[in-house]
Every structure is written in C-alpha cells, then in structure tokens.
Amino acid sequence: MLNRDHGKFLYIIPALCAFIIGILVTVRYQWPIGWDIYYHIHLARVYMLEGLTLHDPLYNAPSGNIINYPPIFHLTLILVSYILQTGLFEAARFMQPVLISAIVLSVTIVASRFYEDRYTGLAAGILFISGSVAVRSVSPIPENMALIILPFSIYMYYEFFREERDRLVSALLSGALMGTVALIHPAATVCLVFSVTLITAAVAVANIVSGSVCALKRTATGYLAFLIVGIIIASIWWLPALYVKSTGGAGGVSTGLQFSRGMSILHYPGAFGYLTALLSIPGLVAAVRKRGLRDLFIVSWILSMLILSKGYYIGINVISYRVLIYMMIPLSILGAAGLRYCSGIIERKSRVAAGIFFVSVLFVALFQGYAHITSPKTADYGAMTPYGRIQIAPPSESEYELAEWFREQGGVAAFSNYYTMGFVAAYSDQKVNPILFTDPDALKPSKLHEKRIKYLVFDRRLKADGNFTFRARDNFLFYGSKTRVDRLEYPYLRKVYENGDFVVYLVTA
Numbered sequence: 001m002l003n004r005d006h007g008k009f010l011y012i013i014p015a016l017c018a019f020i021i022g023i024l025v026t027v028r029y030q031w032p033i034g035w036d037i038y039y040h041i042h043l044a045r046v047y048m049l050e051g052l053t054l055h056d057p058l059y060n061a062p063s064g065n066i067i068n069y070p071p072i073f074h075l076t077l078i079l080v081s082y083i084l085q086t087g088l089f090e091a092a093r094f095m096q097p098v099l100i101s102a103i104v105l106s107v108t109i110v111a112s113r114f115y116e117d118r119y120t121g122l123a124a125g126i127l128f129i130s131g132s133v134a135v136r137s138v139s140p141i142p143e144n145m146a147l148i149i150l151p152f153s154i155y156m157y158y159e160f161f162r163e164e165r166d167r168l169v170s171a172l173l174s175g176a177l178m179g180t181v182a183l184i185h186p187a188a189t190v191c192l193v194f195s196v197t198l199i200t201a202a203v204a205v206a207n208i209v210s211g212s213v214c215a216l217k218r219t220a221t222g223y224l225a226f227l228i229v230g231i232i233i234a235s236i237w238w239l240p241a242l243y244v245k246s247t248g249g250a251g252g253v254s255t256g257l258q259f260s261r262g263m264s265i266l267h268y269p270g271a272f273g274y275l276t277a278l279l280s281i282p283g284l285v286a287a288v289r290k291r292g293l294r295d296l297f298i299v300s301w302i303l304s305m306l307i308l309s310k311g312y313y314i315g316i317n318v319i320s321y322r323v324l325i326y327m328m329i330p331l332s333i334l335g336a337a338g339l340r341y342c343s344g345i346i347e348r349k350s351r352v353a354a355g356i357f358f359v360s361v362l363f364v365a366l367f368q369g370y371a372h373i374t375s376p377k378t379a380d381y382g383a384m385t386p387y388g389r390i391q392i393a394p395p396s397e398s399e400y401e402l403a404e405w406f407r408e409q410g411g412v413a414a415f416s417n418y419y420t421m422g423f424v425a426a427y428s429d430q431k432v433n434p435i436l437f438t439d440p441d442a443l444k445p446s447k448l449h450e451k452r453i454k455y456l457v458f459d460r461r462l463k464a465d466g467n468f469t470f471r472a473r474d475n476f477l478f479y480g481s482k483t484r485v486d487r488l489e490y491p492y493l494r495k496v497y498e499n500g501d502f503v504v505y506l507v508t509a
Helices: 013-027 038-052 072-084 088-115 118-128 131-140 140-164 169-182 186-210 213-246 265-272 274-288 291-308 320-347 349-372 395-406 418-427 447-450
Strands: 379-385 388-395 413-414 431-433 453-459 470-473 476-479 493-500 503-509
Touching: 013 088, 013 118, 013 131, 038 072, 038 088, 038 418, 072 088, 072 395, 088 118, 088 131, 088 169, 088 291, 088 320, 118 274, 118 320, 118 349, 131 140, 131 186, 131 265, 131 349, 140 169, 140 186, 140 213, 140 291, 140 320, 169 186, 169 213, 186 213, 186 291, 265 274, 265 320, 274 291, 274 349, 291 320, 320 349, 379 476, 388 418, 388 453, 395 418, 395 503, 413 418, 418 431, 418 503, 431 503, 447 453, 453 476, 470 503
Parallel strands: 413 431, 413 453
Antiparallel strands: 379 388, 453 503, 470 476, 493 503
C-alpha cells in the first residue's frame, strides 16, 4: 500500500503544515522573527532612498558603511511591500510563512525526485521541520530564500550524471541556480559550492575505481560548466562589489567571517532532532548496501556539511550551528529513506502495520516541529556577554518609543547598544554610528566632533557589576554600578529624551 502513488499532490502536505505553523507564529508576534531582519529592512530602505548602491550612508555615518549582502532579497522585500501596500516590517512578517513553506516544499520535491517516490518526499519535508535547527527557517532573511533554491541546484547536478547522453543542460542549470544563490546569500553559496565540490570528488573517485576515463572527463566537464555559469551570473553583483572594495572606497562587500563559533558534535543529534538522526541510520545502511549514484550524492552532501561545520579546526571561520541547517536538508532526505526502508521491512509482514508505523513516525515528527517553531524561544533572541544575556529581539516597548522619537530628529546618533542601533536605523532611517562601543575615547569632545555626533544614546539595561565608569564589550557599552547614565555630568552633554530603558543626550560642543 505504501508503494502506491495515491495522488500527485501528496508532497504538498508538508509545505501546507509548515505554512500553517508559520501563520501561527506570525499572528502571535507583532514584529518579524529574529534580529537580522532589521538590518535587511534597513538595507531595503537604503535601496529605496539611494537606488541600487554598494554604499550604506546611514550606518557608520557620516562616512558610511559597506553593504554585506547582494540585493535580491531586499528587492523582493520592497516588491512585496509595494504589492501589499504596506510597510517593510509588515512585508517581512508576510514572508515568514511563505519562506518556511517554500523551503519545505523544495526539500519535499527534491527528495521525491531523488528516490522517485512521493512518500519519501512527504517524510523528508516533515522531518526537515522536526529539528530545533529548523526554527530559524521561519525568519524572513536572505538565507532562507537561498535555502529554497539550493536543493534544486544539487538535484540538477545529480540529473547531469543520470543523463546517458553527453549533454550539459542539467549542469548548466545547476550552475545558474548556484549563481542565483550567490545573488541572495554569500554563506549559502559557500555551502553549495563546497557540497558540489565534495560530491564531484566522490564521483571522480568512483570513476577512477571503475576505470572509466570517459566518465571522469565528463565529471570534470560538468563541474566546470557548473562553476563557469554560476560565476558569470554571480558576477552581475559581485564583480562591481569586489572592484569597489579593492579600490578602498566606502562601498563594497565584506568577504569573510571575522570569528568562529564552534559546537560539539555531540549536540548535533539534538539540533537535528533525535528522530531524524535515528532514522538516518537505516537510511545510511540502505545507501551503503546499494552504493548507487543517488546514495553517493546524498551521503557526500551530508559529509561535506559535516566537514564544513568543523572548518575552524583548519583555520576557517565558521558558525557551526548555522551550517547545520544546510546539513539538515540531506539528512532529512536520508532519514526519510530510512523510514521507507524500515516501513518496507514491516510491510513484508503486515501492510497495515507498516502504514501505521509510517504515519505515527511522521505525526511525532510534525508535533516536534510544531513544538519547536511555536515555542516562545523562537522569537526571543539574545546576545551572551560577560555580564549576562542581553535581549536583542523582539524590540522592547522602550526601543519602539525611542525609534518613534528619532523619526523626528536629524544628525548622527551614537548608541551604546549595537542591536538597538540597528532597529532604530531600520525603523526611522536615522543616521547612526557605533563609536560608543568601538572607540575607548568615544566620549572625548574631539572624537564626537570628528564623527559629527549629535546624539548619544545610553541603554540603562547595560548596568554591570564592577568598579569602572564605562567598558565596551561585544557590541555593547556597559557602565559600572556607581555610574548613573541618566545623570552624566559632561559640560558638553544635555539630556533631551528619556524613557524606561534609554537616555538620549544632545552633544552641544
């Protein structure tokens, strides 16, 4: 019974479930999920005000700042805002259920095509959202847009090797999709290219072992076609961005992560969900037994992301937890294959028992996904510092009031809290500067004059134990227990605004 295809729309079920979960999350919170989206809303505003540019004049004013992301996501956000006739914040909220359901649909379709079985696709889509790592998929950010396209790029690369005729169409299409990903999210591009490179190496080794020189040449040709087309499309934005960066201009793009954040491999199963991790074992067993092209692709894909997540061991800056979402895609596909494998064994004795087992496992996975994604932790973002955890999203009532106040102001404002600064810039188009938590001499009149600072914004929540006046750490300016930020006695500062969490001073010198 499980081997029969009862409807070509079966794979829509996981995406529909993800969409409903995304709607529930969106309705529950008045702000978009996550902090990153505020930065991207800000960039969308820059494009609306300045046109397509490589320079952000509002961050690090008056000199401006580099733009760290290609513009496709931000242009899409602007388009959604225009179509809905609403603000960028509301447009971002609208995108939340759309993005998570589109990612799940992508995983479902690709899994179905890999295994030529819609039940495997159904299982893969539901298993994908069952892990805690998938919680980030509900955030309206460029990475999630890239995750929709990434699985199709790898699948089309797989199709190239399946084709018996010596054609490059699938490899070229895979490269085109890679180039599109490069115009959305840099890190996703790195993950995709690394995955395809390791998959290609695995296929090449298989060609060598089989002694097929022609197959080896075709493998190299397909890989080069993938890279060349991808690079050509990516160069539409990356070429001018890298050129401007090379000239030392104010625009350009950041090309590297400045830090690493590791994660013990023992915590990986918890992030993926123990159910998915467990089901991937029989999936791996079946893959090793068959040793087909499909099995080589899926296992190599997983292995590539496992290696990349530990890149800091060889000096590559990486945030391990962020890489796991890319590993979750092939792992959920392998887990789905494992579930089908186990169901097949049970089906030999009882078709009814196999059906009950299959449905029960997916019901548990769906419940886990619902529990993870609708948890209050989904919207609660914080930054860990030596002085405790600081909430950075959603914005507090005081942050909202502060942003409203700045809508009527001008000049450049310096903030003691990087994350509040980002929200205010996105909400009010206020010019901002990070000098308070980046320069130890920030409060000297000469420095304030040099940066043309008009306002200083202090966060009352950044009070810390210690015998010091101010101390900059981790994108915050903390103040000591004896310091009163609401009563600073500098002759060139005059308090002009105050609410529950913030104090704003006008620089008069």
